[in-house]
Amino acid sequence: MSAPELDIPNQLGRGLLSTMRSLLVLGQLMTESTDEQQIVDLATTAVPSLARCRVVGVERAGATTRSPAVAAALGAVGATGGWLDLPGATWGWAYPLGSLTGPLGHLVVAAETEPTGEEQFLLRALAQQTGAALANQRLHAQEQATALELSLVNDRLRGTVGALERSMEIHARLTTVAVSGEGHDGIARAVHELTGLPVAIEDRYGNLRAWAGAHRPDPYPKDPPARREQLLRRALRSVRPIRDGGRVVALAHPQGDILGVILLVDPAGTAGEQELMALEHGATILSMELARVRSLAESELRVRRDLVDELLNGTDEESALTRAVALGYDLQRPHRVLVVEGRGRSRDTDQLFQAVRHAARDEPAGSLLVARGTQVVLLADVEADWERLRAGVLRELGGGEQSGNGSREVRARIGVGEVCERVAEFPRSYRQARLALRLLAVAEWEDRAVRFDDLGIYRLLVGIDDPGEVERFVQRWIGALLDYDRQRGANLVRTLSHYLDRGGSYEATARALIVHRNTLKYRLQRIRQITGLDLSDPETCFNLQLATRAWHTLSVLRS
């Protein structure tokens, strides 16, 4: 819409008072205006009504000047304005847009003939009013911007305070769970209540330990081990919980050791910062809980191990009983000490210990056990089927029922000591179990569970106080054969032992020794020649067999 061309002399003819009123009304309207352009437009439109001239521009300081010629002319007159040499105009003038802080720019006008003094006065007054209105508008805009900024700061502050309060609420709720000993269930429930989402707690392997919320899956899905490990590694690398499909996952990993996983079930992806915060706090509390449980288990294990060690080495009965009571263990039941040797498919040194522990639990055969070197020592508190226990160990080690059936590398043998009724008897039962185990090896018996009680003559021989007598007996009967074996690297004593143990059967002996029947006959001939003894005489055979067993016993005792 363009301004109408008015009859200016007629306008001015209304008198100066009327014109001044016009300026006042315009000034008031400018003061009420809401933006700079509105003010500039009002001034520009009003000029032709006040004087016979045209507006070149309202040039504001800092704004882009429309014409380089105007810019140059303004530069020549300075801030206070004045006469301008404008191309195409006889008369040009720059009126400063006055404000308290100095001119904000200029009202630049041009005419073919110089306006009257009264007209120039009105133009100057208009410029002054325009400047005042512009300054007022800028102040107002600044106030509004400040108010807006203040409002935004307040909003942010409210947001921060809100988040802090929420964080404190989350912290308080979970801390309550931590100290109340509600365990996994309590933690899952608290995180569910704080987030509104179903919550699962899993162990390291993905087995469900606790669930809170609706739609608990049954059966609970479990990732294959490789995918599980991949997820855990990814979560371990991230500082914050990670998204895994429809779940948000956080780890409980005190000291970097992953003990468990807590997760939000969030298929719609609605979990925001507050929910993540609750999950993180939940993971922290779960870490504490799992570390506490593990520490308890470890310290109990240590106490049990110490107790077994002391029982085997001999200890004060009173102190051992006290500690056993503290562990909730009845030490005053009859026990046997078992020593287990074996090997599984892997080279894991812990494998045999775990195999014995599980087999003893399943049998059941006892719960106090320690690893000693390559052996595991079990304090059995019941009279179990030891051969079945051995089969259980084999199974746990990864072998079949029979050690020799396609799984030769998996082996297990057990020495079982005599019953001990009192604490002081544990070292003896332990020694017996070890002796029984070593006899198995020395006498080349097949792998089995052997009770010291069942060792017959060996048991008598071990019990003889003076080994010198046994030694002299061995020398009397097989001393020459032992010398021969030592000097020639032969196997005559071993051959004799197997021959006598098999009741003089050529067939069985040759098979056990894995030699040809003729070889066996030759060796027996050598034995007759060296000892000068008749192997068909029962009395002689008895003494020779006793001598070989005594020699085994001495070997075991010496080793």
Place this chain on the structure above:
Amino acid sequence: MDGNGAVTTGPIATYAGPISMGLPGVTAAPGDHVCAFYRGPVQRDEVLLPFLREGLLAGDKVICVMDDPDTERVRGPLAAEVDVELSSRTGQLNLLCSDRAYFPGGYFAADAMIDFWERGVDDAVRREGYGFVRAVGEMTWALRDLPGVEHLVSYESLLNRFIPRYPLVSLCLYDLERFTDGQVLMGLLRTHPKVLLSGQLLENPWFTEPDEYLADLG
């Protein structure tokens, strides 16, 4: 009828004295066509509500065309002192939305609009017997992207031929936060004999008689 003509067929019982605008010390005279400039809805209500309240309490006919379709924003505050329900029922208060008044055909036509006002005011005075009429228009409708709104200032000028013939004060509401075009504001200054600014009702020295103004427009 057109903007130049009139439907006057008989005498009008006129009220010649000053009427209160509802603002301290501010009075208008019959035939005043007032342009009220304000910033934002709060300042609008500071001008509008006292004007309506005074009119209803004085027994005047009140025709109010608001651009804001939520007329409760006007009714609600008035209800504290005036029985708005009764006024509406009796027809003393005719509160309309600009869609109905200004754009019945989906476009703005100045002649049709003046006809609307003239019929409304004439009926109030001749048929309904009111001694005085207050007309209010919230003018932000003119900022819509609809055919005809560019004739806003001409329409305002034409109103000056109609208003003085009735015991009527017409208040045009212009929000300076919405009407930002300075040339339009100058046009409004030239078409309203009175200006209400910062709580003051001023004789407007910029006012130009419609014949002169419309002739200049061509």
